[in-house]
Amino acid sequence: MINFVTTRSHGYTVRHLVNQLGNARRWSYERLFRQKELRSGTWVFTDHERLSNFEIALAAKVANRLERGGARVLNHPAHVLSRHDLLKALNAAGINRFSAWRCESRPRPNSFPVFIRNEFDHLSADLELIADQPALDATLSRMRENGIPLAGKLVIEYAGQEVSPGVWQRFATYRVGHRLIAHHNVVDFRWAAKDVQDKQRLLAHPMFETFLENERRFVEGNMHEGVLRQAFDLAGIDYGRADFSLVDGRPQIFEINTNPAHGPHNTIYRETHPQRVETQRLAEDRLYAALRDANLPAGARIALDDPALCPQQAFRRLFTGLKRA
16 A cells, blocks of 8 residues: 655646555645554655645654554655755765755855855745846845745756757656656746646657657657766655756756656546657656555554654644634
8 A cells, every 4th residue: 555645735646656556545734744653555744845844744753653564665854855955965975967056055155156045945936137246145145034934945046958059958767666667758938847738839840850869769768867866865755756857968866856746647648648658658667666666565553652742732723723824
């Protein structure tokens, strides 16, 4: 039984996985923290960046007890790095050429342009590139003057490269346990590449066939597996999706999402271009095979009898009914 643990308002991301796998279940952290016992099996902790430090500590206590009871734990809350710490570690390891700074630390980036994003979500639309240090200083001052807290926000150096003039790309590779699965390659007319908005423009692009072939080679060859495995290991992440670009052929990893949104299995085939279907089918089949391989059967009941958990009953009730943005 695979048990996905998410924040309550972001459980939709694994709903289709639960339906497709059959032998799977979704839990919210609020519900998890109210349990007196759990069944062994495979437990996947997600949404770390959306949890408070207090909730991370509680989740780690639950994970410890699950492991001691014979369950398999992926993304142990005590091991997963924050987005800031991961970007720093990837830069220090020589994987990423770019780095990140907390906004409240008076950041002095090594290169420009830079952009600002939240550390606690995955929004990446309409990000403004900031050209130089005076512009960054002015932006941060304006945020303070407007009552926008700097805590929880990062300054990140831009690390992108056009695959064609005015076209950027984003690659995505999943990890499930020990297996890595190259999954898809998005091309977009925005530097923060998401799903392309102007599909007709993309279809008419003279390099469209090349884009399709690049994705096919990426997925079939499971390209960049070695460096991505190193990144996942640094992050302490056993289940998630690395989103990255290529700069001079080298992966530049800007995020590893432990709770990636993943559309329904059959929708992918209906809504994508016909020439992508076989590539996407291969990626999806590999992903589901890896999930099934990681799925341990539900076994013995495991009491959550860690002394550090018991005094928290009143606090657990506090989380009941909370909604997260």
